[in-house]
Amino acid sequence: MLNIEKRTNGSELVVALEGRLDTITAPDLEKELQESLDDVKLLTLDFEKLEYISSAGLRVLLSAQKVMNRQGAMKVTHVSSAIREIFDVTGFSDILTIA
Amino acid sequence: MKKILGITFGGLQRKALLLVLLVLSLTVAMFIGISVYQNNQLIRVVEDTRVEQQTAISTITSQTMRQVMDGTLTEMTALQAELADRDFSEVIRNVYMLQSIAQGLLGNRGRLEPLPVSLPHPAMDGESAAYVLCEDGVDYTQSQWLGLISHMSTPMIAMHRNSEKIDGCYIGLADGTDLCVDEKAGQKLDSAGQPIPFPVRQRPWYVGAVEADGLYFTDLVEDAFTRKRMITCSLPVRLDGEIVGVVGLDIVLVSMDSFRNSATEGTYFYVMNGHGRIILGPEGGGIFAKEIAAQTDLRASAEPELAQLLTLAQKENTGLHTVTLDGKEYYIVGVPMPSAGWTILNIVEKHITEQSERTMLGEYNDINNAATARFREGVGKTTRLGIALLAAVLIISLTAGYISTKRMVKPIEAITKEIQNTSLNGKLFVMKDEFRTNDEIELLAESFADLSKKTKRYIEEITKITAEKQRIGTELELATSIQVGMLPHVFPPFPGRGDIDLYAIMDPAKEVGGDFYDFFLIDDDHLGLVMADVSGKGVPAALFMMASKIILQSVAMLGFSPAEILNKTNEAICSNNPAEMFVTVWIGILELSTGKLTAANAGHEYPVFKQPDGSFAICKDKHGFVLGGMDGLQYKEYELQLLPGTKLFLYTDGVPEATNARNELFGTARMLAALNADADASPEQLLKNVRAEVDKFVDGAEQFDDLTMLCIEYKKSEGAE
Numbered sequence: 001m002l003n004i005e006k007r008t009n010g011s012e013l014v015v016a017l018e019g020r021l022d023t024i025t026a027p028d029l030e031k032e033l034q035e036s037l038d039d040v041k042l043l044t045l046d047f048e049k050l051e052y053i054s055s056a057g058l059r060v061l062l063s064a065q066k067v068m069n070r071q072g073a074m075k076v077t078h079v080s081s082a083i084r085e086i087f088d089v090t091g092f093s094d095i096l097t098i099a
Numbered sequence: 100m101k102k103i104l105g106i107t108f109g110g111l112q113r114k115a116l117l118l119v120l121l122v123l124s125l126t127v128a129m130f131i132g133i134s135v136y137q138n139n140q141l142i143r144v145v146e147d148t149r150v151e152q153q154t155a156i157s158t159i160t161s162q163t164m165r166q167v168m169d170g171t172l173t174e175m176t177a178l179q180a181e182l183a184d185r186d187f188s189e190v191i192r193n194v195y196m197l198q199s200i201a202q203g204l205l206g207n208r209g210r211l212e213p214l215p216v217s218l219p220h221p222a223m224d225g226e227s228a229a230y231v232l233c234e235d236g237v238d239y240t241q242s243q244w245l246g247l248i249s250h251m252s253t254p255m256i257a258m259h260r261n262s263e264k265i266d267g268c269y270i271g272l273a274d275g276t277d278l279c280v281d282e283k284a285g286q287k288l289d290s291a292g293q294p295i296p297f298p299v300r301q302r303p304w305y306v307g308a309v310e311a312d313g314l315y316f317t318d319l320v321e322d323a324f325t326r327k328r329m330i331t332c333s334l335p336v337r338l339d340g341e342i343v344g345v346v347g348l349d350i351v352l353v354s355m356d357s358f359r360n361s362a363t364e365g366t367y368f369y370v371m372n373g374h375g376r377i378i379l380g381p382e383g384g385g386i387f388a389k390e391i392a393a394q395t396d397l398r399a400s401a402e403p404e405l406a407q408l409l410t411l412a413q414k415e416n417t418g419l420h421t422v423t424l425d426g427k428e429y430y431i432v433g434v435p436m437p438s439a440g441w442t443i444l445n446i447v448e449k450h451i452t453e454q455s456e457r458t459m460l461g462e463y464n465d466i467n468n469a470a471t472a473r474f475r476e477g478v479g480k481t482t483r484l485g486i487a488l489l490a491a492v493l494i495i496s497l498t499a500g501y502i503s504t505k506r507m508v509k510p511i512e513a514i515t516k517e518i519q520n521t522s523l524n525g526k527l528f529v530m531k532d533e534f535r536t537n538d539e540i541e542l543l544a545e546s547f548a549d550l551s552k553k554t555k556r557y558i559e560e561i562t563k564i565t566a567e568k569q570r571i572g573t574e575l576e577l578a579t580s581i582q583v584g585m586l587p588h589v590f591p592p593f594p595g596r597g598d599i600d601l602y603a604i605m606d607p608a609k610e611v612g613g614d615f616y617d618f619f620l621i622d623d624d625h626l627g628l629v630m631a632d633v634s635g636k637g638v639p640a641a642l643f644m645m646a647s648k649i650i651l652q653s654v655a656m657l658g659f660s661p662a663e664i665l666n667k668t669n670e671a672i673c674s675n676n677p678a679e680m681f682v683t684v685w686i687g688i689l690e691l692s693t694g695k696l697t698a699a700n701a702g703h704e705y706p707v708f709k710q711p712d713g714s715f716a717i718c719k720d721k722h723g724f725v726l727g728g729m730d731g732l733q734y735k736e737y738e739l740q741l742l743p744g745t746k747l748f749l750y751t752d753g754v755p756e757a758t759n760a761r762n763e764l765f766g767t768a769r770m771l772a773a774l775n776a777d778a779d780a781s782p783e784q785l786l787k788n789v790r791a792e793v794d795k796f797v798d799g800a801e802q803f804d805d806l807t808m809l810c811i812e813y814k815k816s817e818g819a820e
Contacts, residue, residue, distance in 0.1 A: 022803075023636050052764075054804070055613075055634035055683070055752070062728050063679045090683055090702035091724035 001025070003049075004032050011041035011072075018049035021057035030060045037064070041072035048078035053086055065095060075099045112501075112508040119500035127489050134485060138478045145474065149467045153460055160456035165430075168452055169419035172432045172445050177416055179368075180434035180443040182354050186264055187332075187438035190350050191314065193258055193265065194334045197346040200254055201270055201336040204247045205343065213246020216278065218294050223284035227259045230284050232297035234275035242276045244343065255280040266329055266349040270336065271299040273343050281349070304331035308345040311335075316439050319352075319378045330378070332439075355379055358443075365451035371397060371433075373440035375409065386424060386446065408433060412442045421449065509533075510540045518547060527551050575610035575638075582611050582641055585648065587618060590783065598691055599626065602782035603809035604790070606753075606802070613640025613682075614751040614807035615648050619655070624692050627655045630703060630749035630809055631684040634725075639678065647672065647682045647726065661686045661699035662736035665726060669701070673730035681727035685749060694741040694813055699734050701726045704752055707774065711744030715774040717767060741813045746782070748774060753804035757793045760800045765793055782810035 002025035003018040013036055021029060037043065043064065053061075061076075068074035075097040079087070087093040204211065216239065219230040229252035231239045239245055248270055255268050259280050267281030277299040279287075289295050299305060307315040317331040333347035352359075355370060362368045362381055369387065370379035375396035377387050384391040390400075398413075400406045404422045411417050412433025420431050428449035435442050513533050521528045528551030534544035583605070590602055603616045613633030621627050629651055633640040650671050654664045664686055672682070685706060687698035698706070702725035709715045723734040741747070750770070757765040773792035774785055786808050793806065 026635075051762075052756075054756070055632060055681075056636070058725070059634040059680060062681065062725075066679070089704060089722060091722050091728075092702070094724055095729060 002028060004029060006032065006036060008036075011039060012044065013037070013040045013042070014044045014046060016046040016048065020052040020054075021050060021060070022052065022054040023056040026054070026056040026060050029057070030063065033060070033064050033067075037067050037071075039071075040068075043068050043072070043074040045074070045076045046078055047076055047080065047083060050080070050083060053083050055090075058086075058090055058092060061092065061096065073097065110508065111511060112504045115504040115507070116497065116500050119496060119504075123493055123496055127493070130485070130489065134482065138482075141478075142471070142474070145467075145471055149464075149471075152467075153463065156460055156463060157456060160459060161453065164452045164456065165419070168430050168447065172430060172447060173416065173418050173434075176432040176434045176443055176445045179354070179358050179445070180416075180436045183358075183370075183441075183443060184436045184438045186350070186354055187436065189262065190264065190332050190348055191438055193262065193268075194314070194332050194346060194348050197251070197255065197258070197268060197270065197348070198334045198336055200251050201248060201344065201346055202338070204250050205244060205336070205338045208244075208247055211247055211250060214249035214252075216245055216249045216252075219279075219284035219287040221285040221288065221292075223282075224286075225282055227256045227280055227282055228284055229256060229278060229280045230287070232277040232279055232287060232294060232299070234298050234300065235296035237275035239276045242272060242274050244272055244274070245276050245278065248272065248278050248344075251278065252280065264350055266351045268346070268348045270344050270346045271302065271305050273300070275299055302331075304333035304347045305345045308333035308335045308347070309342055312342075316372070316441075318372065318376065352379065355443075365448040367444075367446040369444040369446065370436075371409065371412075371442045371444060373413070375399070378441070386429070405431075409442070409444075412444065413440075507540075510536050510544070514540070514544050514547065521551060527555060572610075578638070578641065579607070579610045582607075582645070585645065586615060592618065593620070596691075598814050599689075600782055600812040600814060601810070602786055604786055604807065606790075606806040607636075607641075608753070608802050608805050609637045611638060611641035612636060612805035612807075613644050614753060614805035615644050616749065616807055616809040617648055617652060618809070618811075619652060621656060621658065621688065624690055626689045626691055627652070628687045628689065628747075628749065628809070628811065629655075629684065630706075630751065630807070631682050632703065632751040632753075632805070632807075633682045634680050636805065639680065643678075643680045643682065643727075647684070651684065651686065655686070655688070660736055661688055661697055662734045665699050665701050665723065665734035666732070669726045669732055669734070670730060672727035676727050679727075681725040683725050687747075689741070689811075689813065691813075694743065694745070696739040696741050696747075697736055698739065699723065699736040701734060702728075704750055704755070707748040707750075707771065708739075709746040709748070709774070709778060711742050714778050715746070715748060715771050717771070743814055744812070746778075746785075746810060746812045748785070749809040751805060751807045753806040754789065754793065754808060756804055757797050757806070758800065758803055759797045765796050769796065782812055785810050 001019040002021055005016040005018070007014040007016070015029075015032070015036075017029070019025070033043075045061070045064075065074055077099045079098050084093070084098070087096065087098065216229070216231045219232070223230060229249075231245065233239045251270065255278075259265050259268055267279060267283070269277055269279040271277045277297055287295055287297070303317045304315065307317055312335060315333045317333070319330060329349050329351055331347045331349050333345050335342045336344040336346055355368075356379075359368045359379060359381060367381055367385040367387075368379075369377050369385075372378045375398040376394055377384075377391045377397065380387060380391060387397065389395075390397055398406050398409045400409070402422065402424060404420075405424065408417055408420050408422060408431060413435050415435065417431070417433040422429050422431050430447045430449055430452065432445050433442050510533055513531070517528055517531070520526065528547045530544060530548050535541055586605060587603075592601055593599065601618060603618070605612065605614055605616060607614065613636055615629070615631050617627070617629035617631075619627045629648075631644070631647060631651070633644045633647065647668070650668045651664060654667045654671075659667065665684065668684070681702075683703035684701040685698065685703040686701075687696050687706075689696050698720065700706075700720050701723045705717045705719055707715050708718050718739075721735050721737050724732055755765055755767045755770055759765075769792065770789060773789045776792075777784065777788060780788065789808060790806070
């Protein structure tokens, strides 16, 4: 289960995630982001309530990062230690802006 | 559902009929209840009215009766007293006349010649005749006065003849003789024709008059000869102040006897004398039988009401009074008879007077009962008629209900049959004319027809999809065997080499997976070890995995170092990766002769090592980014010197991230514990231990991620000995 909550503030988009970002739910987030990223200069992913991220979820993050590399910036906030460890292991800590 | 008499039990029709029956039954019950209530009310009203009317009748009758009694009885008694008094006055006058004659005769003794007297004789019977009676042993011829007194015979006979009330008249003399005038001389003789001795001076009339020294009335006495009941009125006769005789008149109680005899049942006629004693009453004494027998003074009665009334009655007409004697109510009227000093009493049992009331009430009751009976009968008839009508209504309604529900249910039954037919034979539900009822049933039938068509289509589609799925399933089975076949899967992989013991498993969550392990000898002294995990699962991950595996191995076989292998592989993947997939890879090259391990990590899980004397522990090695994520990356490698007996455990995230039903992760801690539980076991056993622990942990929860593990034990360099 994944709840996706989007808040737009001008060219800034905040996407708050709640639940698990895995093979099942990752396509939902991918679709949401594909529809919303036009004209977005700053994408903030709020992971405060995110419990788990799988490699499929990481793939979506990577795609989003690549899009935002072209049109602005992306950052990930409120990353829990468990997810931080996943980022570290997979090397995502190096390519993501974790605030 | 079974059918009885054409009604399907358990069907809609029975339910509809039951509803009709219920409604009807309730209506009938209500109707009967109201009817019974109203009838009962009506009967109660009738009953109440009857009681009220009876009370009214009783009261009015009672009052009227009392008024009637007051008038009639009082008047009658007064009349009786007056009549009797008149009779008595006449008698008294006559008695005084006799006294006067006797005293006159006696006063003229010496101047009158004594007349002869005769003894009674049968020939005298039947007409007024004078004769002599004597006391036993008295010789009348010796009487000094009888001859004189004998002059009275003529007036005495005249008096007797002239008055029917006078039964006899006589004069008793102090010498024991008696001159008597009546029509019954014959009765004064015995069987031998001799006069019966007559105790003159002991007769009550004689004794009474002497004692009273004036007018005296005897009580009711029976005539010494005739046994007739009569009263004697007597008066002493004096000569020179001495009582020498007593004149007496026998009075036949004509009027009073008739009064007495005219008394009917429940009414009593009494004559009470001046001493309060009853001297005349009904046969047997009536209500005063005891008092009469005991000669009681009734004025001293224990009943104060009676005593008071009788005392008053000696003086005046009392009018109607009610007296209770022995628990019974009586009407009493008392009127005095001044001439004799007596009192006439008329007593009527009150309940006699109520007889008319009772009769009236009885008749009224009869009428009423008859009316009530007719009313009840009418009610009964109405009720029976009502029940019959209700039964008729019930039968008609049920029949009508049966027919109409049958008509209603018939198309439904037809539809049901058609549906059963449809489902049995797999035919299409077709609309028929009998379903065209212009109501919900038609809609239902149309819906069924529509549903039937759709169902048929769905079944066809599902059949198609199932076939497709089977085809895909077959293809996936094939893909699985291809994928598994691609990985080295024969253990031990290098039977000739005693310096390593290696075991690996790959268990995809779906038919094919994105995880893979790999190991290969680059040359005789270098063993390549790979553990990788493609993002995502299933066919896309499997395809990506195949490509990654082939590229990795191909580059490795060219003799590059681990970091270079990753660099080149990353370039190769990134150049053609429209799906933006990536793969995490740990790759190591073990120099078997020396135990030197050179490794690089592209975003993969940390490897786990066990030194010969230690336990399994995570080695936080240097990490690079995943392969395929970004091009142009430069990976770094590191070196480790493995001692003989060192074990290396590689795995994908499917192990620490195995999840149970409570959403808990297996975690690296449990993984290490599973390894260390029997740390000295063979690689194969170690992998089985971990697998067993994971299975125990998830406890039946669906395997979510691929589960891939590899364990290698570096034993000893072959050439080092």
